[in-house]
Amino acid sequence: MKVTLHVWRQAGPADRGRFARYDVADVSPDMSFLEVLDVLNQQLIARREEPIAFDHDCREGICGSCGMVINGRPHGPERATTVCQLHMRTFPDGAELWIEPWRARAFPVIKDLVVDRAAFDRLIQAGGFITARTGSAPEANSIPVPKRDADLAMDAAACIGCGACVAACPNASAMLFVAAKASHLGLLPQGQPERSSRVVNMVAQMDAEGFGACTNHGECMAACPKEISIDFIARLNRDYLKAVIRRPW
Amino acid sequence: MTQLVVAPAPSPVTPRLTRSLIGKKLLMAVTGVILFLFVVLHLLGNLKVFEGPAPFNAYAEGLRTVGAPFFARGQLLWIARIVLLGSVLLHIWAAVAVTQASWRARPVGYRRLEPVETTFAARTMRWGGVIIFAYVVYHLLDLTFGRANPSFVPGDVYHNLVASFARWPVAAAYMAAMVVLGLHIYHGLWSAFQTLGVNRPPTAGWRRGGAALIALLITAGYVSIPAAVLVGMVR
The missing domain is CATH 1.10.1060.10 (Alpha-helical ferredoxin)
Incomplete structure (x- = not known):
């Protein structure tokens, strides 16, 4: 399947930030959402672009490291699911996804999708x-x-x-x-x-x-x-x- | 390594209740319950309009003479008015403080935040409150001070009510305001349970449904009065 990602890119705390559009092809429905970001980051590195910064650790939904807002919902549309446990089969082929960091004064953005x-x-x-x-x-x-x-x-x-x-x-x-x-x-x-x-x-x-x-x-x-x-x-x-x-x- | 963290020294001037956001919410809940009780009693009194001019005017007079001989004429009424006015001011003060804190808490907004669990009533609390306040000001000018009433007769509250509601735009605005009030009471009442920490098993399952039912009954009761004037049942 193919997905279009609009990812919040912010170079640092002082940067204003903006959405950048990425088209990712050959996405397996069995991939987790973070794996799609991994694949995209490999492509970005190969193109000598800055990879997307995001927090992650255990990837089994128990550590609390990961988290981003997907289409206006923290951790994406699935209930009781962290974004590392969110699988691409949740989305239709050709889905257009808007990815944002947690937004709160108490959680300042460090870079891209990483907040403090x-x-x-x-x-x-x-x-x-x-x-x-x-x-x-x-x-x-x-x-x-x-x-x-x-x-x-x-x-x-x-x-x-x-x-x-x-x-x-x-x-x-x-x-x-x-x-x-x-x-x-x-x-x-x-x-x-x-x-x-x-x-x-x-x-x-x-x-x-x-x-x-x-x-x-x-x-x-x-x-x-x-x-x-x-x-x-x-x-x-x-x-x-x-x-x-x-x-x- | 155990690290002890010393809490910031509490400011000696203001009580905890007005200092923290939860304290302000508690204040809002308590004053909200006082105002809610007024809304219920006011409705029960006003429904006497269906009994005719004499019982309704007697009820209005009774509000001034109640408590005699312990209280002078109007004394108890003024005590109630002072409590209500104080509650309104504290309720609004707490609401403004809490709203400002919440607006400050998210300086950069989302492109879109998808609502999942919230209700229309919850999302319209702030503007609903402003509408209700504006309505109450007009309502007092109309039926208490008589400034906005077409033919105000002091003491003849039945006549004043009919004269005001015979104008359909006023009746319609009144009914619309009561729908806003109903939404405010629905979310406010269930929020008050939550803020005051009332969620023990006997009440837990009933808080939302009960609040919705009570809000519906209050709105229906209040709407029935201008509706009755418009269709000529009360004249």
Whole structure:
């Protein structure tokens, strides 16, 4: 099959950026989308042109490195799928695809489709961890965890931090990411002592990074490759409300 | 290596509620619920117009005398008005702050962002709010202050209402505004559940459907009044 790609090319953070058109022939329907970019990059290198910069690592949908907006949808049109797991059979022959980086003030473009997601790292540093050294994995069942909480915490922990939630949000809000991280720890016994301060500090950091505010569109949940529910956002809000009531200033 | 990260020192002047975006959303949700309760009570009162001029005017008079002998005439009404005005101002202030933060959060936009999950109601919240505000200003000038009413008689609210809605463009604008209000309440109510963190199992499955049903009933109730004037049922 053949595809036409309009790829966002931006030489660096200071460059304005523009779309460049590439026609790629002999695409196998079994190729992943990233493999099409690999093939295109080989052709670009052979033509002594600058290859397209994009993030990728595990290519099995679990590392959170890859991500780009394809025809207005983060990670492309397939639900619960990272762009490395998106196969070309999803698209019709001759498809015209517009490829853009995540767009948010908090995720500045480094080059082409690569954005700086250090804001997520700083959010984790603000409270997305347990301060105490917990040692190695404890004996199973030594700390009882209700089945429902364990399942919910696992659902939240599925977040791979790819940033598609921010990319999909009409407000470029990081609420789903922060909600997933805060809920994953806040649901478990080990996370209880810092449950309140964690939420307060992560929310303050989220604002400081310049993410927008949640207006409950639900686009993050639709784009999330791990299908994390916006119910976790309600949970984050509830924890924040409790923290504010306890310490209004 | 465990690295401790010290949180930025909280500013002592403003409370957390007004400082963070989630705090502003909480403020918006609480004031929104207050305004929603007003919209419900206002509708229940206004439906008395179908009982005729005397009961409807008595209801309007009752709003001023309610609470007697503990409250002087109009005292409770003014307390309610102050609470409502405060809620409107805080609601708008929070909405403007949140909107500005969101606009700043994406300086370079997409060529196109394909909507998947969002609703028409969600996408029209901001402009819907502006339309509702403009409508409320006109509504007060028409039926409270009487400046925009063709034959305003203080105290005869039944007459004022009929005189205003007998003009079809006013009735049509009123009905359109109530559709906008219904959309605003639908997304606002379910958003308030989300923002206030109400999603425990008993409510979880009902939040969206319940909000839609309540919004529909409110719009239908309000639209029925100018419609009844237009078809001559209320005259």
